[in-house]
């Protein structure tokens with residue numbers, strides 16, 4: 290495929306964003322055709338795929354990442370706490386990248402996409418709860434101004450988006466209309482709910498962690514950026530379709546020392562623990578989970594865990610989750626996590642509150658999932674004990690908003706489309722365990 294082909298696809302994705310005005314529009318083949326004549330060549334080091342990644346301490350640090358078509362040699366971020374309109378001479382701070390390199394090309398990639406280069410910059414020492422205005426720069430090419438908001442430094446009410454499974458179904462890496470619609474939906478929710486600070490993505494971004502799939506995923510991720518340039522930071526979990534070096538080239542950070550399991554302090558009152566179902570569940574990871582829960586639980590009102598493959602699946606064999614149930618769930622129950630965030634099965638679900646392998650309406654833990662950010666949905670097995678009322682499961686695309694209050698956590702699942710039936714699930718979790726939970 291020629292460069293203009295891949296650029297054409299890219300512009301088609303961005304066209305959908307440009308067309309978005311309160312209604313969600315499809316990106317169809319006509320859009321591709323219309324764009325063809327307007328196509329302009331990319332600058333050699335033009336920056337694209339602008340995005341933000343959150344790790345351990347998003348109140349004070351963020352990784353900003355982007356792509357260029359040519360290698361370049363001087364990659365950096367200009368940033369400030371006030372808008373400077375993109376004039377790089379005006380920004381108070383400048384920081385170089387910590388990781389740059391050629392994106393790995395597999396043999397099959399050449400048919401679909403052009404080679405490109407990844408760039409990652411680590412901004413540290415940031416002020417909590419603050420808007421940072423940024424320009425991505427590679428050699429002489431500079432981006433428009435974007436901004437992101439750091440996580441709150443105080444115990445205030447806020448929300449995150451949670452969803453998983455944005456991979457496409459077939460072999461054509463550009464057949465991904467539902468993912469685009471879900472990304473536009475997330476953008477709308479991000480714009481409508483000013484207190485949303487990030488997206489926790491439960492894994493399975495693409496069919497494979499190869500560039501022909503990752504490039505269109507990154508194109509589509511740009512659709513989540515708000516119309517005023519606000520970036521939606523990703524907190525990534527690794528799925529079974531993400532087991533390749535391409536995933537590590539897409540999501541990385543400076544002190545990357547564990548295999549995509551880490552704790553994110555979302556606020557002084559909220560911790561999100563991301564686990565990795567694609568490596569050993571026991572051993573080092575389980576030890577780390579126990580130590581981390583012991584450390585954070587006493588100080589946090591809300592402790593959640595996200596990981597790709599479910600402990601309490603909605604579609605796959607119930608035996609499929611035994612590894613998570615044996616290795617992790619006992620620790621979740623010992624330390625009373627407040628919600629489990631699961632993906633992988635491709636249906637919407639909420640379990641009954643569960644403790645000791647049985648429903649426990651008083652003290653159980655609820656698990657939600659199971660991945661609906663564009664992947665074709667499957668038919669769940671609603672006969673399972675953990676999916677009985679008030680739990681349920683159904684086959685429908687979805688994304689959750691988790692709102693962390695002082696007395697309760699409000700969980701809502703939103704459908705792909707706006708309208709009367711847009712709320713697919715709606716419940717609250719009381720702050721029943723308090724800050725002394727697990728003691």
Ligand SMILES: [Fe+2]
Pocket residue numbers: 454456493633634635660664
């Ligand atoms: Fe999946």
Ligand SMILES: [Fe+2]
Pocket residue numbers: 492493528529530597632633634
């Ligand atoms: Fe999966």
